[in-house]
Amino acid sequence: MKKFISLLLILAMALSLAACGSSEPAEPTAGENQVLDGAGRVLDIPAQPEKATIASVYAVSVPFIEALGLGDRVLAINVKSNFWKEADPALAEAGSVGRGAVDLEALAAFGPSVLIHRSNDMETIEAVQRINIPVLCITVEDMADITDTLTMMGRYFGAEERAAEVIAWMDGKFRMIDEIVAQIPEADRKTVLVMGGEAGRIAADDMLQAWMAEKAGGIYVAENTADNRNWVNVGVEQVFTWNPQFIFATSSTPLDYSIEELMEADAWSAVEAVKENHFHQIPAKLDSWDIPGVSCVIGTMYMLHKMYPDYFSQEQLEQEVAEYYEFMFGRTFDADYLGYDLSQ
Secondary structure: OHHHHHHHHHHHHHHHHHHHHHOOOOOOOOOOOEEEOOOOOEEEOOOOHHHOOEEEOOOOHHHHHHHOOOHHHEEEEOOOOHHHHHHOHHHHHOEOOOOOOOOHHHHHHHOOOEEEEEOOOHHHHHHHHHOOOOEEEEOOOOHHHHHHHHHHHHHHOOOHHHHHHHHHHHHHHHHHHHHHHOOOOHHHOOEEEEEOOOOOEEEOOOOHHHHHHHHOOOEEOOOOOOOOOOEEEOOHHHHHHHOOOEEEEOOOOOOOOOHHHHHHOHHHOOOHHHHOOOEEEOOOOOOOOOOOOOOHHHHHHHHHHHHOOOOOOHHHHHHHHHHHHHHHHOOOOOHHHHOOOOOO
C-alpha cells in the first residue's frame, strides 16, 4: 500500500511539473516604484525622478519630452526639425550622442540618467545597458501607445500631473471631434486615404494616420491592409481602384513626389480626390501634425476641416491650432514660419 501511495504522489508531482512547464510565462508587472516600458520591460524609477537626465537618438521621443516639460533635463538629443530648438532653447543647447545609431563613447561621456530609445532595437538596448546606463523604451504607433507612453514617462520622470493634464486635454479635444462628426449624416461621409513618402505607399489601416482619418469622419478605403502598423506599398493602380474622395499626404517624412505634379498628371486625372482638388499634405513643414504625439489632435482637426468645412470651419481650426501651441509651449507660432496655409 505504501508503494502504491508513493507511486501516486510521484505521478501527481510529475503531472504538476508538466503543467507548469507547458504554461505561458507570466506577463511582467511593475511594482510601486517601477514602470513597464514600451518593450514590456520593468524598470526601477530613479530615486529622484524629478532630477533624472535624458539622452536619446530617437527623434520621436522629442514630442513626448516636450509635452511633459522635460526639455531642461535633456543632455543630448537627435532633433530632426529646427522647430523644436526654436520652441525650446534647452534642446538647442543639448549635445548629441548620434542620429538614429547610438555613439556609445559619447553617451558614456554625457552620463545621462537614462537613454530613451525605440523598443525594437534590442542590440542597442543591450549595448547601452553594458555601460550601466538604463534604457527606457517607447512604442508610439497608435493612440493607446501615445497615452501609455505619456503615463509611463510621467511616472518615470516625476511628471505625473503634467502627463495627466496632457492626456485629459487630448481626450477633451477628441470628444469634441466625436460630437462634430456625429452631426454628419452617414450618406455624406467622405472616402479617404493617407499616402506616405512615395506615390502608392499608404498608411495601413492599423496605423495612427488611418485612425486619424476615421476619427475625422472619413471612411478609410484601405481596408484589410494591416501590417504591424507600417506604411504599405500597394501601388498607384490600387489607389486608382480605391478612388478616394480625399487623399492626405503625410508630413512625417519627406515626399518623393509633388502633389502639384500628380494633380496635373493624366494618369491621376480620374481619381476623385484629384478631380475635386481634394489632395492635401497634412501640415506642417516644420512641425508635423501626423507624427505620434499630441500634435495628432490638430492633424485630425485639419482632416475634419478639409473633409467637412461646413461642420468645422477654417476659423475654428485656426483657434484650435493657436490653443495647441499655447498649451504645449506657452506661445504661438506664425503659419508662415511653420510652413502651412489653411486657406489652400
